[in-house]
Amino acid sequence: MAELLNEEKVTEVLGRLPDWRYEHDALVRTATLASFPDAIRVVNRVAEVAENDNHHPDIDIRYRTLTFRCTTHSAGGVTEADVSLAEEIDGIIDALS
Template identity: 50%
Template structure:
């Protein structure tokens, strides 16, 4: 089983995730889509990836703005699962 990342490890991971910020025990990224349907499509593509990983983000949709929040609830903090999904969301957002 994965372990929670230390503050130093989280900072190092965020260096490779420039669009993400840390908010306590959560990694957060806000993405503005061109249209509301594009925002929903982004969420749908992330949902497929999250389901495949069995690791699911908290998602907030406000018109064209989608906020992804990642934390490993079962462990109470940020784990490698969150970092991996953050990288996947970045790849999906570019596609």
């Protein structure tokens, strides 16, 4: 089973991920894209990465606003896999927005 990050490590991670917050045992980011098609392009690319990594975020789609929640459900909180996925999501948003 993946090892949970402690509070100190999560705080350190958030220092590197300024668009993310820690909420209910997950890393959470909300991003507003220029259009609905742009938002769906981001979701599709995140889906490809997540499937390849076999680690999937929860995604809420509200028109052109996306909210990503990265948590390792089987571990009950944030692990290094969530940090890695959050970093990948940032790169995708930067590249496609």
